[in-house]
Amino acid sequence: MTLAWRHLPRTLRLETPSRRAPTTCPSLSVGPFWTSVTKLGLHTKPRMPPCDFTPEKYQSLPYRRVLEIYQQHLSPMQTAYFPQPLLLHQGHMEWLFDHEGNRYLDFFSGIVTISVGHCHPKVNAAAGKQLGRLWHTSAVFFHPQIHEYAEKLSALLPEPLKVIFLTNSGSEANDLAMLMARAHSKNTHIISFRGAYHGSSPHTHDLSNVGPFKMTLPGGVGCQSVSFEIFFVLFL
Ligand SMILES: Cc1ncc(COP(=O)(O)O)c(C=O)c1O
Incomplete structure (x- = not known):
């Protein structure tokens, strides 16, 4: 290793x-x-720590080709934070493996919203079962898995957090949070920290202040970035 x-x-x-x-x-x-x-x-x-999982041998595109495709066909917004980003090939619980078979301990165990471990067997089994049964319809129809999930999730939350609104991504979840905060407070302005990343939808984009996510374009209404220092002076 x-x-x-x-x-x-x-x-x-x-x-x-x-x-x-x-x-x-x-x-x-x-x-x-x-x-x-x-x-x-x-x-x-x-x-x-030791790991008893053996990844499959990487048999896809060579690193150089991946880089070329990235440069030619993928938006630079899909930022590579490192000069030579890892080419990840497989994940197993807390472990990640790159195209050369190197092993990494992922302290997130998946990115924030799904940090249950990479390819967790329980999640794999449930996803596989559902893929064989029904992929996707529309939110205008009922679908029992959503109801089962909403009931289980709400049972874990205190009152009055008993209503679930499912979204597909962190950006959409933050959009919704901004909308709810504005609807509740009747205020428009929202501040975010400089250097923060909150997503890439139009609303969350205006809250994000990091690297290529900050553009010199007119932003959304009421989004203002502040440094930690200013935040503490203003609010603490
Ligand atoms: C802190 C934070 N907020 C929001 C997002 C956006 O999530 P998504 O990419 O699912 O839209 C991310 C994604 O990395 C994130 O790390």
């Missing part, structure tokens, strides 16, 4: 026993404090 070190910023890299270990942990080797801790031998090197 190796890690593709070149893909990750320094602080995210983990050392593995199979790699020739540097004398100090990269993320702990800077500054006088860490130097003294290192000298005392008190720091611990991060180690990858």
Whole structure:
């Protein structure tokens, strides 16, 4: 097992026993404090926990071709945050595997909205069953799985949070949150932190203030970004 070190910023890299270990942990080797801790031998090197899952062999496009297609046919808005983004191939619970078979411990275990573990067998089984039965109709019809889910989910929530509105994405969920906040408060203005990402729908886009998501176009009504400092001065 190796890690593709070149893909990750320094602080995210983990050392593995199979790699020739540097004398100090990269993320702990800077500054006088860490130097003294290192000298005392008190720091611990991060180690990858074992994993008994073996990924399939990657047999799709080579990295170079993926990069070409990305540059020619995919919107640059679908940002690659890293100079050489990982080419992920397979996931298993908390693990991700890239095209070279390198293993990564994913502390999200899936992105925020579905952080139940990659390809969780229970979710796979339920999704497979449903795909064989009915894919998609319209919200104008009843569909019992939605009702079962709404009942189970609402049972976990306190009063008065007993009404479920299902959306397809985080952007739509945030759109809805903005709409509800405005409808409830009768106010229009919403602030977000600089550097924040809240989605790519027209409304959430105006709340997002990071990288290519911030454009010099007239934004939506009432969205204002502030720094953490200003937020604390204004509201705390
Ligand atoms: C904090 C946050 N908000 C909103 C979103 C938007 O979610 P989606 O891509 O499902 O629209 C994301 C997606 O990464 C996110 O990380």
